[in-house]
Amino acid sequence: MNPSRDPKIxxxxxASLHELMRGLPLTRVMHVCGTHEHEIGRYALRQLLPDNLKxxxxxxxxxxxxxxxxxxxxxxxxKADPKNILxxxxxxxxxxxxxxxxxxxxxEGGDVRLVYGPPDAIRLAAEHPDRNVVFFSVGFETTAAxxxxxxxxxxxxxxxxxxxxxxxxxxxxxxxxxxxGTLAGFLLPGHASVITGPEAYRxxxxxxxxxxxxxxxxxxxxxxxxxxxxxxxxxxRPDVENAYPRAVSPEGNPRAQAVLADVFDLVDAPWRGIGxxxxxxxxxxxxxxxxxxxxxxxxxxxxxEDIMPGCSCHLVMLGKRDPADCPLFRKVCTPSDPHGxxxxxxxxxxxxWFVLGAG
Numbered sequence: 001m002n003p004s005r006d007p008k009i010x011x012x013x014x015a016s017l018h019e020l021m022r023g024l025p026l027t028r029v030m031h032v033c034g035t036h037e038h039e040i041g042r043y044a045l046r047q048l049l050p051d052n053l054k055x056x057x058x059x060x061x062x063x064x065x066x067x068x069x070x071x072x073x074x075x076x077x078x079k080a081d082p083k084n085i086l087x088x089x090x091x092x093x094x095x096x097x098x099x100x101x102x103x104x105x106x107x108e109g110g111d112v113r114l115v116y117g118p119p120d121a122i123r124l125a126a127e128h129p130d131r132n133v134v135f136f137s138v139g140f141e142t143t144a145a146x147x148x149x150x151x152x153x154x155x156x157x158x159x160x161x162x163x164x165x166x167x168x169x170x171x172x173x174x175x176x177x178x179x180x181g182t183l184a185g186f187l188l189p190g191h192a193s194v195i196t197g198p199e200a201y202r203x204x205x206x207x208x209x210x211x212x213x214x215x216x217x218x219x220x221x222x223x224x225x226x227x228x229x230x231x232x233x234x235x236x237r238p239d240v241e242n243a244y245p246r247a248v249s250p251e252g253n254p255r256a257q258a259v260l261a262d263v264f265d266l267v268d269a270p271w272r273g274i275g276x277x278x279x280x281x282x283x284x285x286x287x288x289x290x291x292x293x294x295x296x297x298x299x300x301x302x303x304x305e306d307i308m309p310g311c312s313c314h315l316v317m318l319g320k321r322d323p324a325d326c327p328l329f330r331k332v333c334t335p336s337d338p339h340g341x342x343x344x345x346x347x348x349x350x351x352x353w354f355v356l357g358a359g
Contacts, residue, residue, distance in 0.1 A: 004218030013223035014048040020230035021050040028054045028182055029229055030319050032172055033189035034061035034347020035217050041356030043219045053230065056319035057352075059171060060189060062139040063345035066272040068097040068304040070164045071262075074136040075102050076302055077162065077293060080343065084297070085111045087121040088136040091345045096338055098305050102136075118150050118161075125159035134293045137163045141195045143159075144282050145256040148263035151288055160293035165282035167266055168192045169200040174277040175318070176208040185211035185229040187222070188199060192305030195260075197252025198240045205238035216244040263288055272341060273306045273314025289335045313340035316349050323353040330354065 003009055021027065031037065037057045040046060046055065053323060059065050071092070078086035086102070093102045106112040109357035115121050118135050125133035133156075137147050144165040151161070168189060176183070188201055193214045204210040211232035215225025227245040232238050242248055260282070269281025284292050294300060307314055311333070312326035323342070325330050333339040335351055 002218065004216070004220040006220065010048070010219045010223060013220055013227055017053070017223060017230055018050045020227065020234050021053050024052055024234065026052050026054065027184045027233060028056055028319070029185045029187055029226065030056050030058040030175070030183055031187035031189075032060040032189075033058050033191065034064075034345065034349070034352070035191065036060065036187060036189070036215070036222060037047040037349050038347065038352045038356060039217045039222060040359040041352045044359050045219060045222060046147045046359040048223070049226070053226070054228070055187065057316065057349040058175065058216070058319055059274060059317040061317075061342065061345045061347040062143070062166065062350070063095060063146070064089045064313065064341040064348050065158060065166060065274065066092065066095070066138045066164050066341070067270045067272045068306045069160075069270070069301050071095055071097050071102065072099045072304040073294070073299070073301045074162060075100060075105035075110065077134050077297065077299065078102070078105045078296065080299065081132070082111070083131045085113055085124060085131055085133045086136060086308060087113045087115045087124065087133060089116070089138065090114050092136065093355050094338060095341050095344045096308065098308060104319055105208060107111060120148050122150065122155055122159055125156040129156065129158055132158055132160060132297065134160045134162055134297075137161050137165060140166055140168050140189075140192050141260065142191045144264065145195055145253070145260055148259045151263050151291060152259065155291070159290050159291070160296055161284070162293040163282060163284060165264070166269060167282065169196055170266065170279040171271065171277050172201060173203055173279070176204060178282060179208065179210070183210065184233055185238075187225050187229065188212055188214040188240075190216045190221070190247060193244070193248045193252065195253050195256045197250055198242045198248065199250065200252065201240050204240060209238050211238045213241040213243045214248050216247060259347065274317060310340050311340040313342040313350065316342055322358070323350040324358065326350070
């Protein structure tokens, strides 16, 4: 049996967590990884938590935080010229905006292709040398790193990229800086931390006094991370601990970090419904500017409203509202007819609650 799913280990960790939280006031911990939310729901982990510990979801879904303006602009690329092929991940295709989705653009005649990664887009570019193949690249540093590595190599001249990658540590820093004292800690993302390492979050204890731990995605991984956080809170010794050492090393992945630094600059960037967060966007450096789709196609980003009327996705992503508190949830907003991005992405909190429950 996988020890990270062993009921005996899970039960011991839950009991330890109850003991650590004994006598403490109501404590809120935010995770910033959509996979954490889905696994919490899948294994009903919130039912194992002490009553005075509430784990809330933050902006951990890359599809959910991609600005509506970027999706509208990607659709415009597909529709602007029959020579353009717009490639995107499957989740992104259904994300709604007030000006339609990428699927709508496809129905309107735009050449929109589902791909599983940038190699698929590069292959399309090689197969269609007379057309512009644009990869709409979204995701956190976990996906930005392999994209950057591909851009360092030889790519077809007709391959372009419209990049909307975001950097998690800077986003966590922005959230912590706006904390009104209601957040005591952060459960940090295992996937992204493989790239950055835990020390990228050292500012949490040192500047903001927040407890934190990197966690994996099995039940025991998540509970162990929460145990570390609860112990820090109880002992009033905030830190950054690694509860996922089998995947995350203290220094992260230096090679991936170097590739990112070579290809991208970190710039201020918008997060859907949240606003512009400092140093969270990956922008192509001058040496790679020739791959930038918008200037190459003589196009500009088209503004669009991030939040649909009645939608609470922005509040859900900031931990200010649970999906069940949204007036649209399960009534008119469902995975088959989403009204907000959090119901679309496989890592979206609303989708997790709809499919798996609150946990």
